[in-house]
């Protein structure tokens with residue numbers, strides 16, 4: 001599990017160690033220097049003689065960069081430090097360590113000098129600001145970062161990109177919320193001190209961190225601000241049927257999806273559900289859609305009966321009041337029985353009224369546009385772009401307003417429980433951004449929710465919001481992995497922008513088809 005923390009949590013955890021005289025900065029900066037050397041070797045570039053440019057701001061983040069520069073200079077690198085804050089404000093111990101080690105230090109004024117300095121150094125170390133920064137980078141750092149970002153893009157175009165290493169965080173990101181309040185220099189590698197910061201995993205900042213290495217400082221941290229499931233977590237949480245199970249103990253999923261206009265949404269939801277391994281899927285909808293679903297999947301049982309979870313709404317027309325009334329009936333029955341409900345697409349409109357709160361265990365699965373519509377309908381006027389700029393904050397807001405677990409879809413998908421954990425999962429690929437992919441996800445989530453409900457029923461208790469958030473993260477994890485497989489991408493390949501394979505197009509049905517093999521591989 002990747003656990004990510006706020007700046008305040010990290011500072012609190014550092015305090016007792018600093019008070020006890022533990023040399024955290026020395027440890028952090030030494031580890032930073034070795035990470036840079038390792039990265040150079042991995043790129044088959046010699047460490048000795050490597051030309052390294054330190055971008056130094058006026059806080060301890062700059063101190064880390066200077067100390068690391070001193071270590072690198074001692075290993076034979078040609079290190080230069082560009083001070084972007086007045087020398088009197090630059091970390092004094094770092095500055096003198098760097099000078100003693102032979103680092104050439106110069107005060108930078110204006111972007112032109114900085115850019116030409118950068119052009120002659122293939123390694124840039126971003127030590128402008130770390131967890132002490134607030135708001136977007138201000139002048140002159142903002143202009144410097146903009147100019148360096150442009151230069152890096154030019155160098156990338158001509159095939160000689162610099163190696164950019166961020167100290168602790170790419171300077172200027174929203175450290176706690178992953179926002180981008182101003183310019184940020186995208187890094188290839190972020191060496192982060194003591195703990196992953198939430199902004200390194202939350203969108204939209206996360207992709208700018210590149211690969212993340214954590215320096216272990218022995219910090220004792222409390223509950224995470226954000227978590228990401230990894231392979232081992234997903235495998236450990238997967239509901240594998242036991243020998244005593246039968247289809248009803250494994251769980252029955254009810255699907256009310258599709259319409260005359262969007263019959264395919266029902267087929268794809270069911271495809272995702274079946275590929276995830278339910279005990280049974282019941283379908284409820286118009287006869288023509290039902291015929292399409294059964295034509296594609298004869299395993300499905302049409303008509304009502306007892307279920308352990310519902311998926312309500314994929315492909316449902318939000319203006320079809322009669323259909324929405326049916327969905328509301330399923331919802332009410334589910335609330336009475338304590339059965340989880342997943343509202344997707346058209347079904348989300350059932351939560352548009354301001355005072356409506358989820359009465360039973362509930363997950364909603366909007367994309368940014370749908371979340372903006374939901375928040376706006378409930379009196380929080382929000383545009384899609386605002387959700388995109390701060391997905392985690394908006395997901396949490398919607399969770400608090402509705403009482404539901406919110407699964408906010410996007411290139412990184414954020415999951416927020418009303419007062420519980422927050423997950424972010426980013427294993428998918430841009431190829432997944434295709435019509436119907438969300439329907440498949442709703443089906444996957446539905447099946448996993450039935451399994452969670454079956455376990456809860458066996459223990460004579462109700463499934464909790466926390467468990468539903470866990471299930472949502474698991475669904476997004478395998479859906480993302482299945483998308484990678486369907487796009488011909490190995491699970492751990494670098495993004496195409498970082499030199500990894502591009503993959504190939506997929507259609508939503510391919511994601512469902514890839515699921516059993518992905519799950520099998522996960523479970524070994």
Ligand SMILES: NC(=O)C1=CN([C@@H]2O[C@H](COP(=O)(O)OP(=O)(O)OC[C@H]3O[C@@H](n4cnc5c(N)ncnc54)[C@H](O)[C@@H]3O)[C@@H](O)[C@H]2O)[C@@H](O)CC1
Pocket residue numbers: 014018024025026028029057058059060061062064085128129130131132133134135136137138139141167168169193
């Ligand atoms: N406390 C410690 O001993 C440790 C600190 N560490 C490092 O120290 C960093 C935190 O250091 P600080 O608390 O000094 O803070 P930072 O170095 O992160 O930032 C403070 C500096 O940035 C400037 N600044 C703040 N907001 C700005 C903005 N919006 N635009 C432009 N400039 C801005 C401030 O004027 C100040 O000069 C961590 O990120 C980490 O790199 C590590 O060495 C681990 C140990």
Ligand SMILES: Nc1ncnc2c1ncn2[C@@H]1O[C@H](COP(=O)(O)OP(=O)(O)O)[C@@H](O)[C@H]1O
Pocket residue numbers: 345367409410411412413428429430431432433434435436437438439440441
């Ligand atoms: N750029 C992207 N990279 C990776 N995954 C993405 C990206 N954009 C969207 N996705 C994923 O693709 C799916 C699209 O779902 P959705 O928007 O609901 O489509 P539909 O309603 O057509 O089924 C979601 O799982 C979402 O997280």
Ligand SMILES: [K+]
Pocket residue numbers: 061126127128129130166167168169170171
């Ligand atoms: K930094």
